[in-house]
Amino acid sequence: MMSDARLRILSFSTVYPRPTEPRFGIFVRARLQKLAVLADVAVVAPVAPIEYGSPNQRWFDLSRAPLHRMDDALRVEHPRWFYPPLFGWSHSWWLARCAEGSFGRLQQEFPFQVIDAHFGHPEASAAFRLARKFGVPFTVTLRGNETFHAEDPRKRRRMAEALRAAARVIAVSEPLRDFGIELGVDPKRAVVIPNGIDSAVFHPRNRSAERQRLGMVDSELHILSAGYLIERKGHHRIVETLAGLQGHGRTVRLWIVGDPGAEGDFAAGIRRRVSQCGVQASVTFVPAVPASELACYMSACDLFCLATSREGWPNVVNEALACGTPVVATNVGGVPAMIPDPRFGLIVPPGDSAALGNALARAMSMEWDRDAIACQGLSRSWEQVAKEVYEQLRAVTIENKL
Structure with a gap:
């Protein structure tokens, strides 16, 4: 249940588990599930009906991803997004356009205070556009595929623009933080928060x-x-x-x-x-x-x-x-x-x-x-990860009021 006293976070990622693909982006879900203990969290996880990157499944059966659902404490929206093949640099624009309706509806029902975007492409640039439209700060978590996308000069420029505008850039490793700084991110706004482990699942067996x-x-x-x-x-x-x-x-x-x-x-x-x-x-x-x-x-x-x-x-x-x-x-x-x-x-x-x-x-x-x-x-839990992320997002909302 949403509380006025709790931070309201809108998380944004094209990589998130779906009912028929439970391990797709499970690391994103693990962080958000624990974050939802500390704050009110809604998720916008767009689904593309045509998956050009997959040779075995070019068409995704949209009936397997409902437009709205609850994932334990998380409200999840699955808007449909379309993007043209061969023009990867434009995907962030298409993503922002297709997610805008979900953001608008959520703002009315769930007045989010910060956008928590996952991945530098295409989410970062899309979050930049949406943050300006809805008047809230945004953060970006770099997770590893950004260095690959940066090999395309047009993607690199768009990522750099978005990361420089982000209130925080959260990197899951030190090399990714260095990458963000290389693209022009203020080192004071770039932090490293590695992923955690689910000790209830991963522990020694007989x-x-x-x-x-x-x-x-x-x-x-x-x-x-x-x-x-x-x-x-x-x-x-x-x-x-x-x-x-x-x-x-x-x-x-x-x-x-x-x-x-x-x-x-x-x-x-x-x-x-x-x-x-x-x-x-x-x-x-x-x-x-x-x-x-x-x-x-x-x-x-x-x-x-x-x-x-x-x-x-x-x-x-x-x-x-x-x-x-x-x-x-x-x-x-x-x-x-x-x-x-x-x-x-x-x-x-x-x-x-x-x-x-x-x-x-x-x-x-x-x-x-x-x-x-x-x-x-087992030294690092998802609870610890969520606490560190929460502290950064809370600081961002305070800074935004100054």
Whole structure:
């Protein structure tokens, strides 16, 4: 229920769970659910009927995303938005136009005091336009895809304009804060607030019992790679290391858990690499599973590996650590902050299969304190994240009154 004494926040993101896609943007939802304990929060999460970035699902069945719904304490609006293909720089304009009606209705029923936008493109520029129209300040959270979008000079200019106008730029990692400052953001208005962990889901399980239940041969060494089956996640780079790892005294098995994502479908490419490397007998593909089941795979495996080429704050690393599993990951985004000590895992340069193979071989031979690793992974909660975000948003509304 809305209270006059509580801060009223309108969160704005095209990446947010839908009834049939419960893990789509689950990290955005996790922050907002905890933020809703401290403030009144409404969410505008536009849905595009044509998803040009997805080769498997160009058309989205709008009946699966109701225009209005309640998501626990969150009021969620799913306006439809349309954007032309090949003109990515214009998407923020289309997004603002299509979301304007939802913003207007909410302003009448829920007089929001600040817009909390997620992602630098297309949300930041759209939020900039909408904030001016509705006379409220806005903030932007940078989550990792911004550096990719900034390779397009027109997107970069629009992002820079919006970020410089934002009352706060919240980055999930230090490199993303540096990126915002590079685009002209006042360092005093740029803060780092990393993501958190859901300890009710991600925590150590009985390893032996889970290995038996999941059909993992006890004498084998098990490596887990989890995430969308897209090229950026680097599953194929782990596959390339398997043949060399088999000579270290134990049979090594790679478990790849995930489905194709909005960025594309690289499943055939991964399977082709498995065949080319001759490791068909050493790789098991598992369709995407609920978070609670993913935590079981993490607890059961000996190592978790993330060979991605680009991330902001890869939650899956923290989730694996929270389950007590040592991690080998590429040096992207917030990974160095997540693995600050080799007692928790090893970090390698992105795109370097030789370095990745050497790190996995080294990790296989190390003795790991899984209890200490779990403590590291569980050290930051979503409640803490929400409190830090709330403090920034509250400060923004106070500054706006001065």
